[in-house]
Amino acid sequence: MPLLPVVGRTLGLGTLAGVGLATYAAWEARQYTLRRVTVPVLPAGHAPLKVLHLSDIHMAPDQRAKQEWLRGLADLEPDLVIDTGDNLAHMRAVPVVADALGGLLDVPGVYVLGSNDYYAPGMRNPLLYLLPDTGKRNTSTPQLPWPRLKERFAEAGWLDLTNGFGSVKVRDTTIAFAGVDDPHLAFDDLASVAGPADPTADLRLAVAHAPYLRVLDQFAADGYDAIIAGHTHGGQVCLPGGRALTTNCDLEPARARGLHRHPADSAPGDDGSSWLHVSAGLGTNPYVRFRVACRPEATLMTLVPAS
Template identity: 45%
Template sequence: MGRSPHPAAVVLGAAAAGVAVWSTVIERRLFTVRRHTLPLLTDGAAPIRVLQLSDLHLAPWQSNKVDWVRSLAELRPDLVVLTGDLMGHLQARHALLHALRPLAEQSPTVFVHGSNDYYGPAFKNPVKYLLEPSRKSTRTPDIDNVALTQGLEQLGGINLNNGARRIEVRGTSLELLGLNDPHIRYDSVDAMRAARDQLGTAPEHVLRLGVVHAPYQEALGALLDDQAELILAGHTHGGQVRVPGVGALTSNCDLPTTQARGMSVWHDAHRAAFLNVSAGLGNSIYAPVRFACRPEASLITLEAAR
């Protein structure tokens, strides 16, 4: 007669099964809005609500994610910022544009690309992912990025890839500085600065926002040098799997893991900026897991200092 399993082994096995079901079936569908308030506007300025969406990694069949993104129009944001990795499948473009249309129709929308807006998903060794950034430098891009860019622009989206634009939102002049994805070395600070120079002299009271997909330190430093007061990024998935009490195990770039999710401050010896790294709304179809890291959109309210 065989021996019964030790009670501790039974408990551990049940716990492991529970974690697996939670992280692969439940948590990655628990979309949430993470809210922040920052005192960045001048006295008397009307508040500005900035909605940041990142890392949708959308696949055509993910109708629940599409419906949730469309529902965000009810938040009535004043500005929508898309920080890349919107595509999660070669055939996701039409579903993505459908998801974004209600937001783009009511609010100014700006975007930069991430690596997955050029490269379709592929299986990666999860151990290697934890050890070093998964930079793509040898694959041939297989997503039609030109069609994606044109589709976003046809919705009214402003292309900030290595670019700059100045817009007015609720009476405040915003200067938007954007870099293409440093993760695949598509960023060009020189091109961004040339575009900024073409804007001419900035108004006396202008708020500068930096936008980039992957928050590599060099890119953050360049945006800081150009006087960005708020930098918005994604890419990290917040670590995707976080250990309670420890946090993210990786940022998939050279950003400290302590800043892999949420609002923090990025600074050098001379200046500082708020940095919001969105944990994003998706994951690769080859890594359908999130643990202690719910998929999120960020709603950042900019207001006058009290």
């Protein structure tokens, strides 16, 4: 058989396969999924709490299906919302995010911001996530209207945990919080939140956008019962079965999403250890709306007594 027809056929099949994968990846990026997980962290005798973890919404005004799905989460009637950042992906996204959150803004909430709340996204090849982190950060694009986002959250009564502490009482449970600004941009000020977690609270939770090990290590050592984070997109481009290849930070891919322990080899009750929940998030870079074997998600965490 002549060589040129074989080469042409091979190239044609490769092109079809590439188009098929891209079509699937674009479809999966719109398959919004609610995950459910039970976290045993409450003191004995406390009623379970429903906590909705939102992360990496990356909202653009044209994403109407995402907005409608997000708006429907209010029907879950959570007791608390934890937002771990990267809400924005467009200069006009703040009112869109507020509208999509809808009734959730009437629920007690806490939040931190991520790099994509601060800086507008740029064109990016999603396969670059598979390469080692160069340390270069997107800070040359225009700033997004994050002060207005903070104002809207403040109007709703949500607690800003940017390099600080706070406390929220939900029914009979007092929750002490600590949070840091985005570790991916090195905005985190760990010294400002260092020290033992509040021993008088019923529950101690720590919040960060990106689950860098330096942040997890400090919060676990300081006695926080659980650490809540996002940023990883669950790997975004994963192997079949959802096995992540990267996390876009120094957290190992095996813990790119879901509920784990930190340190990874610790067990409940170990001193200096915590639960860790990492959300795969709801969005993507708006210029490359692809996900592979990693559907966009929000998580309803049911907190129950540890015993």
